[in-house]
Amino acid sequence: MTAQPRARRPGLKAVAELAGVSVQTVSNVVNQKVHQMSAETKLRVEEAMRELNYIPNSQARGLRVQRTNTLALLLLDPDPLYLADPMTALIVSGVGTVARQNGYMVLVHASHPDQLDRGLFLPILQNRADGAVLLLSGEPSMRDSYIGEAEKLTSNLVVLEDTQRSTVSTVTADNRAGAARLTTHLLAAGHRRIAFLGSAVSWPMVEERFAGYQDALADAGVPYDPALAMFEGEWHASSGGRMATRLSDVPNPPTAIIAGNDLLAVGAIQALRSRGLRVPDDVAVAGFNDFDFAELTDPPLTTLRVPGFDIGRRAASLLIEGIEGRETAPVTERLPVELIIRGSA
Incomplete structure (x- = not known):
């Protein structure tokens, strides 16, 4: 049987045609040269990139370094004060600690869990991060849709929940x-x-x-x-x-x-x-x-x-191992918990 040719992924031209702009305008958005661009034009290009699942090709951009040394922590949380939540803060701190130890930065980006918003993935779409940790809320089917969308964009992915998808690494607590x-x-x-x-x-x-x-x-x-x-x-x-x-x-x-x-x-x-x-x-x-x-x-x-802090640490460690090619097979980890008996019960 003759192997089918791999479908070509959309390029700058396809994005430009869908957004109704020039290829140079799309290139400027990808490379974050938007200081002289209207907000409406930038948004139109970003929406076209999301619709086409466009992934910038770093190899095609001359001498640009392929790795950004940045981890994306992508959250779905309805609370506008989501970073004030103690568990979220512990997880972010764990991710940040490992990132700092390994010379990486952390980009935190959030969206609301009421509908599928591909804008959550802009750090990946715009090549501003090498991989992502997903901390999701919302209905299970919606969360699974987000995980599926993330898989289309990057193989460097760690999800902080159990999932039926055997192709992604997960870190949870028991x-x-x-x-x-x-x-x-x-x-x-x-x-x-x-x-x-x-x-x-x-x-x-x-x-x-x-x-x-x-x-x-x-x-x-x-x-x-x-x-x-x-x-x-x-x-x-x-x-x-x-x-x-x-x-x-x-x-x-x-x-x-x-x-x-x-x-x-x-x-x-x-x-x-x-x-x-x-x-x-x-x-x-x-x-x-x-x-x-x-x-x-x-x-x-x-x-x-x-152990929220340890969940963040393990997720970041696994993500960096994948980014640097030291771990390729998906990993499933469930960290132990401890019953603390005090005076209230």
Whole structure:
């Protein structure tokens, strides 16, 4: 059988024709020579590049160095204060530490998870980064679409969630097993009405935590009650407080609450105490991540320690190994977590 010729990828001319500009204008955008270009023209060229999945050919640009020595950290997060989130900050710090040690920079770029936005990949499309770490939120099908789009653009990719795609490297924490251990701890203390709190936007690590919670209930023969699972608001203490208040008003309220992260847990504790309920005597409360403030709450927070900084470090290490040709086969890593028992549960 005769091998089919590989389809030629679109070049500057195709982008120029779609955008209605000259080839030189497209070249100027690719090389970031846009100081005399209108914002409308630049946007039109970038949209054409995204539509065509145009990837600049660094070898065709004379003496330009092919590597940028820059890692892209690409995030989908609905919160405009996404970098203030303690887990995101830990992951970014881990990526940044390894990048600095290896002579790389980090470019952080974010988008909203409500629809597929190829603008998230501009650092790759514009050849401003050698590879990417993906930290995604949103519905699983949407996240998978983003991973698929990223695979079209670069082979240097690390995803911070489990995926059915065997062609990409992943780094995660053992959230599901950890959540099961945390739930089992509450079950062993005699709790049977255990609630679970999360945010309105889905996150892969929280999906795993919720699954582990359900696993432990099933193993103990305790029926799962959908009325005790709430996914509202964002990862703010105020969201945890609102959900805990609503739960305390149901006819058969929970005697324990598992919050999807420590911020929600702190909000839940404050709301319960404002209603005259004692933690843990009336309602036990536990969280996830073991942020620095967890041991300083009143009472100190029982939580599952998740190694966000190490997740970032491993992701950056794997990405750099791929960029530099020291690792080519996809790698799947799941880092251990630790149950930290304190006074709240």
